[in-house]
Amino acid sequence: MDKLDATIVIIDDDKALNDPDSGLMIELNMDFQSIQFFYKQEDGLEYIKANLNKRIIVLLDLGFPSGTLTGHAILESIRETSFLIPVLIWSGVDEDKETFADLINNRAYAFLNKNASSEEIIGKLKEAYNYAENDISIALEEWILAHSDEQKEKPYLLTVDGRQLSLNELLNEIRMQSNTGKYFSRNLSKLTIDLLTRNKETLDD
16 A cells, blocks of 8 residues: 655654664654654654645644643644644643644644553544645645746735745745635645536536
């Protein structure tokens, strides 16, 4: 079976979890192209921000030593860069309503208990991959990234409020899911549906 073209980024300070002979790591390496494990939160964040051109899915612990970045802060930092990266929260800590709401507001994709089976974890990661495969905003991100650096710097789009955006600027709007980014994604989706419908009518004729 072909591996899924995605990089799984695990941010967790429990080094025992990175045992290459564990059932989870064996299955992850069988199912996904790349597994990156980070014990230090900053290293994980740096990797994510330096590899936005890759299909990344994050498995994030919440509990870290006192005085270091919390899982909440890591998720918030990821969202300051992109809302298009699925982040699965993997924790044995029960969150109170306020902190749980914070995870929801920062669009955590799913929640897994640390005692979850390898099968359940792999299943959720594959679900996140399939979600990303069918997300129009992620498809747009990949389309923009396929352009040359020179093309991405040229003016490309005039917004309804008169701003001129390059592809790079549009990419940022899409990643941050701003009103402009959502508007562009939504209208492109409508256009795609319209074109597909027209093609179907032509074929039916």
